[in-house]
Amino acid sequence: MRVLLVEDDEMLGQGLHEALSRKGWSVDWVKEGALALSAIADGDYACVLLDLGLPGMDGIEVLRRVRQGGNKTPLLVLTARDALDQRIDGLDLGADDYLVKPYALSELLARMRAVIRRRDGAAQSVIGEDGALQLDLGTREVLIQGVRSQLSAREFALLHALMERSGTILSREQLENRIYGWGEEVGPNALDVLIHGMRRKLGAQAIRNVRGLGWRVEPRSAGGSA
Amino acid sequence: MKEGRLHAGVPRTFSIWRRLLWWLVPTFLAVAVVTAALSYGTFTHMVADFLDGQMVQLGDSIARYGQPTAPSAQVDDGAIAKGDYVVQVFEPDGRPVATSWSGLPPGQPLRPGLHDVRAGGRAWRVYVAAGAGGRTIQVFQSSDFRSGLAVERAGMAAVPVLVLVPLLMLVMLGVARGISRSLRAIGQQAARQDAHSIEELPLAHVPDEIRPLVASFNDLLGRLRDSFVAQRRFVQDAAHELRTPIAAVRVQLENLRDELAGSAGNRQLAQLEAGLQRAQRLVDQLLRMSRQEAAPTEPPGPVDVEAQVRDSIHGLIALADRRQVDLGLVAQEGDEAATLHCTPADLRSALDNLIENAVRYTPEGGVVDVHLKREDARVVVEVVDTGPGIPPQYLARVFDRFYRVPGSQAEGSGLGLPIAQAAARRCGLRLSLRNRGDRSGLAARLESTE
Numbered sequence: 001m002r003v004l005l006v007e008d009d010e011m012l013g014q015g016l017h018e019a020l021s022r023k024g025w026s027v028d029w030v031k032e033g034a035l036a037l038s039a040i041a042d043g044d045y046a047c048v049l050l051d052l053g054l055p056g057m058d059g060i061e062v063l064r065r066v067r068q069g070g071n072k073t074p075l076l077v078l079t080a081r082d083a084l085d086q087r088i089d090g091l092d093l094g095a096d097d098y099l100v101k102p103y104a105l106s107e108l109l110a111r112m113r114a115v116i117r118r119r120d121g122a123a124q125s126v127i128g129e130d131g132a133l134q135l136d137l138g139t140r141e142v143l144i145q146g147v148r149s150q151l152s153a154r155e156f157a158l159l160h161a162l163m164e165r166s167g168t169i170l171s172r173e174q175l176e177n178r179i180y181g182w183g184e185e186v187g188p189n190a191l192d193v194l195i196h197g198m199r200r201k202l203g204a205q206a207i208r209n210v211r212g213l214g215w216r217v218e219p220r221s222a223g224g225s226a
Numbered sequence: 227m228k229e230g231r232l233h234a235g236v237p238r239t240f241s242i243w244r245r246l247l248w249w250l251v252p253t254f255l256a257v258a259v260v261t262a263a264l265s266y267g268t269f270t271h272m273v274a275d276f277l278d279g280q281m282v283q284l285g286d287s288i289a290r291y292g293q294p295t296a297p298s299a300q301v302d303d304g305a306i307a308k309g310d311y312v313v314q315v316f317e318p319d320g321r322p323v324a325t326s327w328s329g330l331p332p333g334q335p336l337r338p339g340l341h342d343v344r345a346g347g348r349a350w351r352v353y354v355a356a357g358a359g360g361r362t363i364q365v366f367q368s369s370d371f372r373s374g375l376a377v378e379r380a381g382m383a384a385v386p387v388l389v390l391v392p393l394l395m396l397v398m399l400g401v402a403r404g405i406s407r408s409l410r411a412i413g414q415q416a417a418r419q420d421a422h423s424i425e426e427l428p429l430a431h432v433p434d435e436i437r438p439l440v441a442s443f444n445d446l447l448g449r450l451r452d453s454f455v456a457q458r459r460f461v462q463d464a465a466h467e468l469r470t471p472i473a474a475v476r477v478q479l480e481n482l483r484d485e486l487a488g489s490a491g492n493r494q495l496a497q498l499e500a501g502l503q504r505a506q507r508l509v510d511q512l513l514r515m516s517r518q519e520a521a522p523t524e525p526p527g528p529v530d531v532e533a534q535v536r537d538s539i540h541g542l543i544a545l546a547d548r549r550q551v552d553l554g555l556v557a558q559e560g561d562e563a564a565t566l567h568c569t570p571a572d573l574r575s576a577l578d579n580l581i582e583n584a585v586r587y588t589p590e591g592g593v594v595d596v597h598l599k600r601e602d603a604r605v606v607v608e609v610v611d612t613g614p615g616i617p618p619q620y621l622a623r624v625f626d627r628f629y630r631v632p633g634s635q636a637e638g639s640g641l642g643l644p645i646a647q648a649a650a651r652r653c654g655l656r657l658s659l660r661n662r663g664d665r666s667g668l669a670a671r672l673e674s675t676e
Contacts, residue, residue, distance in 0.1 A: 009470045015477030022484060053470070080469035082513075102473035102506055105480045169540050210543055211554020212596075213536060218547060 001046040003112070005029045006036040006062065007078070008054050012101075016049070019105050033057030040066055045073050047112050050095070052079040060093065067094035074115040078103075127163055133206060133217065135163050144202060154179050155198055162207065162217040171214040243402035250398070251391060258387040266380035273375050274351075277309075277367060278340060281353040284311060285365040289357030303329060306348075309371040318360030335362040342369065405433060412440060424451040454519075461516040465509045472506050504639070511641035514575065515627075518648060524569050531564040531573070531605055532557065535598055538577040542585055550590045553581070557598045564598065564605040566674060568653035576653060577607065579646035580670045584611035586638065587668070607672040615661040615668045624659065646670075 007013040008031045020027045033054045052059030077098040096115040128134035134143035140156045141148045161178040314332045315323040322332035330346045336354045349369035357363045426444040546553035584594045592612040620631045628640040650657040655672045
């Protein structure tokens with residue numbers, strides 16, 4: 001897949017070019033906003049990585065012109081600035097996501113995959129990241145490193161609650177409300193038994209307890225690798 | 227004490243009131259003395275002329291109209307002192323005929339005219355008139371009485387000036403108090419300034435004389451504000467600019483890791499990455515600090531402490547997991563919700579930095595407890611870790627910017643605790659650190675001061 005890299009910093013651009021090429025991307029690299037505009041107009045890129053601090057025409061202006069022209073290429077903003085207003089500026093103008101420097105390469109690749117997938121408009125029935133613990137909302141199955149397995153209704157409800165916004169800590173009360181119906185008798189250990197069972201299925205580290213607060217599933221929890 | 231702070235370190239050598247008194251009171255006293263002296267000079271002549279006139283009239287009338295040979299009115303010592311006349315009559319042969327006061331024995335008659343004499347232990351003014359039938363009439367009046375009269379008159383002239391002195395002191399005291407009140411008000415406004423909000427001092431109630439001082443102070447404040455803004459902007463720009471090269475190095479390191487996969491350089495690579503992490507963290511903390519120094523973007527209000535603690539743990543649980551540190555909340559059951567009046571961002575900043583610090587300095591397998599409790603009316607948050615703690619001799623220094631405890635291993639920036647302290651202070655919280663007594667570890671305690 002082709003990606004356009006717009007980055008004026010020689011060392012960073014070169015590093016990214018090399019890293020992305022290594023991961024199988026075909027990378028076009030430009031260092032100026034004007035060149036980026038013509039490249040985007042001509043080329044058919046799966047994704048654009050746009051640095052905001054460009055000489056001459058800056059990244060925000062490039063972004064505005066791209067979107068004004070009706071081009072819907074997935075665009076990921078890379079910025080050294082994390083002032084809140086700039087984020088909102090970028091997202092308002094039609095950036096699909098932003099990443100604050102310095103970022104881990106794995107993070108960049110994951111975000112690239114995510115914006116491309118979102119832009120493809122594929123009905124996203126699977127939540128969770130590739131290679132990590134995933135949940136198929138359509139079939140109510142869990143995917144552990146791509147391998148599917150069935151879940152009971154309560155197991156699904158538990159995992160769905162925890163993975164909806166992964167990383168979020170949910171308290172016992174919040175989880176019980178999500179899993180059990182109104183007026184349903186919930187034994188004091190029911191949730192613990194359920195979580196214990198899930199850990200045996202998914203790996204001990206899949207559902208983490210946070211003392212005093214509740215439970216969470218780590219966004220990039222590999223699952224299975226206990 | 228607010229006032230005490232204004233005077234701190236400035237010796238009290240100068241008071242407007244005292245300086246006014248120092249110059250004006252002696253001036254007034256000098257004026258009083260000069261007035262009295264002038265009056266004395268004037269009155270001496272006036273009194274002498276007037277009384278001499280009276281004596282001449284009396285003497286002449288006795289001489290002309292043949293007064294009784296022995297004056298009927300006898301006088302005494304007290305009357306003499308009050309200015310009564312003594313009349314003596316002599317025969318043409320110089321024999322005394324009569325005297326009106328036995329205290330002044332008649333001597334030889336004097337030549338006609340006015341004289342000053344001493345007799346009977348006193349000074350006298352005397353008028354000698356030639357009477358009918360060759361008799362001589364002498365009229366005496368006490369010189370002491372006459373000079374006393376002049377002194378009295380001169381004293382009366384100086385009295386108004388002397389009465390003015392205490393009045394003047396009172397008035398000046400009032401004026402000086404008024405001036406120092408307005409100066410103190412200006413001083414308090416100046417003392418309220420901090421780096422977040424430098425505002426110019428109002429000129430409304432400033433005396434004209436002080437106005438140039440306040441105006442130039444305002445000018446200075448303006449420049450100070452500009453330089454604070456410039457400094458913050460510089461730190462932010464510098465931190466932002468540093469991110470790109472750090473990102474570049476990081477990407478290159480990852481490329482290198484792929485290149486060297488499985489070979490011997492892994493340990494060195496890990497060291498490099500740790501160094502890079504530290505630089506990155508330093509840049510992030512610099513940004514946080516300079517943002518914290520900027521004016522707050524939201525108004526303070528009631529903030530639910532437990533919600534902020536939860537959010538903070540939530541944000542740092544990934545770091546704790548990565549470092550295999552057991553991070554958890556220990557809250558007392560059944561406490562009513564603890565709230566503080568501050569901005570959520572400040573409270574979060576204090577909590578984030580303390581908890582992050584605890585997680586970073588706690589070795590793998592360690593425990594970080596965040597206690598939330600109430601002690602009497604105070605809200606207390608304690609972050610207790612199982613790290614190495616801080617040697618007592620360094621406890622006071624860890625709040626200094628960029629200070630790192632010698633020999634510490636974690637990738638600290640030396641800014642976490644100063645940031646936490648500044649944020650806590652703005653929340654009305656006191657931050658204190660102590661080493662645990664039961665085992666190694668640090669306990670960072672935030673408590674509300676109200």
